[in-house]
Amino acid sequence: MNCNHCHSTSFSILPFYYEWNSHRFDVVRCKSCSLITLSRLPNDEELQKLYSEDFFTFGAHTLDKLGIDYETMADQYGLETHKQFIKNYIEPYGTSLTSFFEIGAGMAHFLQAAKELGYAVDGLEIGDVAVRKAKEKFGIELRLGDFEKLDLSSLSNSFDCIYAGDVFEHMRDPALVVEKMYEMLRPNGIVVIKIPGTFNLLSSKIASMIFSMTNKSKKLPDKPYHLYEFTTKTISNIFLKKFQEVTVVNTIKKPSELNKKTGGIDYAIKYFLQFINYPLTKITNRFGDRMTVIAKKVS
Ligand SMILES: [Zn+2]
Numbered sequence: 001m002n003c004n005h006c007h008s009t010s011f012s013i014l015p016f017y018y019e020w021n022s023h024r025f026d027v028v029r030c031k032s033c034s035l036i037t038l039s040r041l042p043n044d045e046e047l048q049k050l051y052s053e054d055f056f057t058f059g060a061h062t063l064d065k066l067g068i069d070y071e072t073m074a075d076q077y078g079l080e081t082h083k084q085f086i087k088n089y090i091e092p093y094g095t096s097l098t099s100f101f102e103i104g105a106g107m108a109h110f111l112q113a114a115k116e117l118g119y120a121v122d123g124l125e126i127g128d129v130a131v132r133k134a135k136e137k138f139g140i141e142l143r144l145g146d147f148e149k150l151d152l153s154s155l156s157n158s159f160d161c162i163y164a165g166d167v168f169e170h171m172r173d174p175a176l177v178v179e180k181m182y183e184m185l186r187p188n189g190i191v192v193i194k195i196p197g198t199f200n201l202l203s204s205k206i207a208s209m210i211f212s213m214t215n216k217s218k219k220l221p222d223k224p225y226h227l228y229e230f231t232t233k234t235i236s237n238i239f240l241k242k243f244q245e246v247t248v249v250n251t252i253k254k255p256s257e258l259n260k261k262t263g264g265i266d267y268a269i270k271y272f273l274q275f276i277n278y279p280l281t282k283i284t285n286r287f288g289d290r291m292t293v294i295a296k297k298v299s
Pocket of ligand 1: 003030
């Protein structure tokens with residue numbers, strides 16, 4: 001296995017793993033550039049199984065345990081929240097923005113918000129259920145397909161903003177994705193992505209150290225949807241390979257806003273550490289539980 005970013009073949013196994021479809025997927029970190037990935041990426045058949053109808057009902061990220069399906073969650077999140085995001089994280093970084101393209105558009109809530117703000121919208125989605133829903137709900141015709149596999153050369157130099165929310169960590173080849181996004185942008189266009197920072201958090205770094213010292217490992221409570229995990233440093237480096245200007249904005253939940261997915265002692269420790277992590281992220285713009293990356297094609 002070669003590291004997707006630096007091509008090194010040397011990895012350390014972190015004390016976390018997924019167990020799914022009778023396989024174990026260890027979380028590993030490149031010894032050279034620190035990029036975190038899985039010991040083995042799911043194959044095509046497994047990916048299809050991961051993103052079957054189940055993902056958009058109750059399958060995605062233990063939504064079943066929260067008792068909510070994907071559509072209800074997206075509806076509750078609301079178009080206003082997307083509009084606020086566009087105003088705070090996209091408009092200040094763009095120049096003469098007119099057109100948006102979303103990768104992994106789901107049921108097109110984000111694109112509908114952009115459309116209501118006056119932007120021309122286009123997008124791609126891998127799940128056929130979601131594509132149908134986007135048409136029914138908002139009248140938005142998404143392209144159906146896999147961004148990594150589709151030939152999108154006809155869309156070169158076409159958009160001012162490419163957006164992907166909670167999608168980049170699901171991709172098999174981040175380096176290729178960054179290149180394809182760059183090609184699709186017009187000069188001065190921006191890519192804006194939102195990613196989780198699970199392994200960027202102080203609590204994960206500390207848990208990782210403690211588990212390693214005590215020779216324990218922890219099974220993660222989800223399916224192996226996230227093929228890569230990023231820190232402020234690794235995500236910057238990935239985008240800087242292609243883009244000229246990269247900004248990473250770290251955000252973090254207040255301790256009181258943590259969800260109790262795992263419960264028990266793990267949760268108690270995480271809750272306690274969040275009191276340290278929260279001000280630390282606010283001061284340093286690192287160690288956030290979520291990151292927004294804004295990368296500009298300067299030419
Ligand atoms: Zn590497």
